[in-house]
Amino acid sequence: MAMKSSELNVFESYEERLFQVLSPEGELKTSITGKIDESLMVKMYENMLFTRAFDRKSVNLQRQGRMGTYAPFEGQEASQVGSAMALALDDWMFPTYRDHAAAIIHGQEMFRIFLYWMGHIDGSISPEGRRIMPPAVPIATQMVHAVGTAWASKLKGEKNVSIAYFGDGATSEGDFHESLNFAGVFKTPTIFFCQNNGYAISVPFEKQSASKTIAQRAAAYDMEGVLVDGNDIFAVYLAVAEAVERAKRGEGPTLIEANTFRYGAHTTADDPKKYRDQENLSKEWRETRDPLTRLQKYLMKKGLWNAEKEQELLNQVQQKIDEHLKKAESYQKADPLHMFDHVYAEAPWNINEQKQEWKQFIKKDVNES
Structure with missing residues (x-):
């Protein structure tokens, strides 16, 4: 799964190192005994179903004029939910404007995320006892903050980590290189979590990077690099859990690249049909690599899930989302x-x-x- 930079031949094919646990057909490719139990599997699926419903609701609210421009994440649930579930409650989270699922799983209240996209300042408040920073809209700036916070934790002797979420576009920013360089030198307990969904708005990855992957860049900063199937929640969870343990042992940062795909537009103000074959690409990923379908197949084979449970959960989810929306819309209009x-x-x-x-x-x- 992971590799030490000292052992890495940078010319080696990273594609051969893709870490995958659960195949798109819902079959285990490696044992997870003692690592992920059945109750955790079910919770993973419930969380992904919940966050997908939240995302779809948010897109509808924007179209109805009840929220401002919104950045959807549908298709990336395994990356966000799996990574957040591997964190401890006192770990620091530095999300981008697309990482609402990760924030929700780490404890952010839904009504505050609604408020954020309604332009309300209270949408940036982190709940008591959680360390969730406001969504970073400027590209890659949160990576520097995550490293600084992790360094402070290390100097204080605290046993927590900082995770910085970012997309493939952020790896072209100077902040990316500065962050990894500093983290590598001072061995800060930082997890750099890149969701490579193939496009930085309209720029495809192959036009942005000469390196075949982002994970291989870890070698330049003498840190662990992991390439993971971002639509496999088991693989994401285990990769991040291992990075957390490594950081807490004082072994420094990890760069994780989760290969995934966003089904929708970059934001609700974007038209992806202008720069990619949106209909066919989304259809292909939904039919062959959808993160929820993959886990659902596995759970059903094991007798842990069925259509009745699905509908019951969806009803509960919709009710909870509506309650948080009502609370958000009861606030005074943003100033x-x-x-x-x-x-x-x-x-x-x-x-x-x-x-x-x-x-x-x-x-x-x-x-x-």
């Missing part, structure tokens, strides 16, 4: 002036000037309406 706050300890003159201009604009708009 656009908050965009000028909470960035600088003391706002510079140009920010204050822009804030005053916006106040006048809002006042004029209200008077005219």
